[in-house]
Amino acid sequence: GDLPTPIKYYNPEINIAYKQIENISKERLIGMLPEEMKETYRSIYFSENTDSEMSHIVKAADKISAFIKCVEEEKAGNTEFKKAREALHDYLTKNKSSEVEYFMKEFIPSFYLTLDEID
Secondary structure, eight states, X not given: OOOOHHHHTSSHHHHXXXXXXXXXXXXXXHHTSOHHHHHHHHHHHTOSSXXXXXXXXXXXXXXXXXXXXXXXXXHTTOGGGHHHHHHHHHHHHHOOOHHHHHHHHHTGGGXXXXXXXXX
């Protein structure tokens, strides 16, 4: 799972340790790829020049993932995620990305369904 943002950036030592963990994770994931794909993904994962459109999509996907986690926790009765869900929902609905709008409209409602309501 992801580490909450306030913890990641709480102090420089935690941030450095987290970046090291991320790099180890990236290398492990790259190691699982077929040989012909490894260098492509390595250049993407470790590039200093991030494509702003791609960065935007990745950030939105991260927010959507966190939002879904909050919905699932609330469905399980954990009210501790209410404020986070609301903040993430605000962020995602204010995001003027057609991809985010589509995902929120087409897929998010299903995460609120019970097992009996799923067709």
